[in-house]
Amino acid sequence: MLLGEPPSSKAERILLAKIDWFILSYCCLMYFSNYLDRSNISNAYVSGMREELHMFGTQFNKINTIFTCGYIIGMIPNNLMLQVVSPRIWFPSMQLVWGILTFCTSAAKNVEQIYAIRFFQGIAESSTFVGTHYVLGSWYKPHELGRRSGIFTSSGLAGTLFSGLLQAAVYRNLNGHSGRSGWRWLFIVDGIITIPIALYGFFVFPDLPRTTKAFYLSEEERVLACERLETFPVLEQPRSRTLSWGLAKRVLGRWRWYGCSLLFAISGETESFGSNNLMGQWLKAIGGYTVEQIDFYPSGMTAFAIVSTLVCATWTDRSQVRWPVLVYMALACIMSSICLLVWSSPTGLKFFAYYLAGASYAGQATTFAWANQICADDDQERAIVLASMNMWNNAVNAWWSIVFYPATDAPRFRKGMVAMLCACVATLAITWVVYALERREWRHRAVSDEIDVDEKNDS
16 A cells, blocks of 8 residues: 555544545645745746846846745744644645735746745745644654655655646746736746645644644544554653743754754755756757747656655655665766766766656655654654754755856756765765664663663562
């Protein structure tokens, strides 16, 4: 089964089916619209926005950097707000905000207005990714997390895939309709997709196991949702504590925040080929391709990313070993970079290299499932670590694309290929460090448990 072996208890099977449907349906739709919005700016840029708004130089990269700055600012506050405000209210509210801002983008008259809109969109959209991983870690057992994280991550990739197809269709059918360019219609259609999903979230999202009042869960199922996690000693049903400065001392006094944050800060940069739409920029720069082809062909990278994510997430849930996925994606990106560095290579090999780079997205679901597993015994630490992982990755993103992937480097992006090789090698090294630290913590916990048992026997 895609979601793994069903529980032995009929009551737990029914509960799992319900939370799978209502949590994953909303979170996946929310993330789909989130990534649809992130991707549409890249598709709009190569579909007429650059010419109409008279963009030049690295202004496209600055749009992404400003969005990232907003994303960084909103990351930890959004995740902490989930412990203050009901997720059923917070998630859809933030989605409504970015949906309205998406409509505003369609009316932008200059690039400065795009800068302002994307900054506030970044703040609103930062609620989604780490917030959902926090929620998933609150409802699911360790061996259930990988697949669910994979499906959630793939829904965002589906948004990227759909954005290219949508832009091609919008450009073909709506370009010039009612006096609006095709790229403007893309944002209008995107907003129309986003708002109903937010309304759906207000009605069906179940909050967290200890606070849920979902109409589709009985009282017995609410109790079971909490009790079923108690079979895993490491979880010990973590309870949220009062927010205080002691939280910072507790988090900063352990290796987890440092190790997990550094891991995703670096490994997340392996997604740079896709997040900067290098393939689309390459196709536009070399010429000979229509707007529809430039929007459509990069979808092959996204399709491979979805397959890689789902296959890897399924394997890690079965094996309960996360690190090999990071090795796989690093080696795939090393091969892609080498192929693209050799500029005399045939066009077909360049297509293959860009598509292979889609493997980089397989690490998202696995890395966050791994962090959920590492921090499972401390609810607040888990929220902070998950948010910090994405925050530090975006802190790097804020300048990484401008330095290594400026639009003016199209079509070759030689600096970017070298940067990718370095990021992949660093990813392999940090993965080993996190694995070693996790194993050391397991050994210490085992020794501590043995001492506790001996003391109980002596008494």
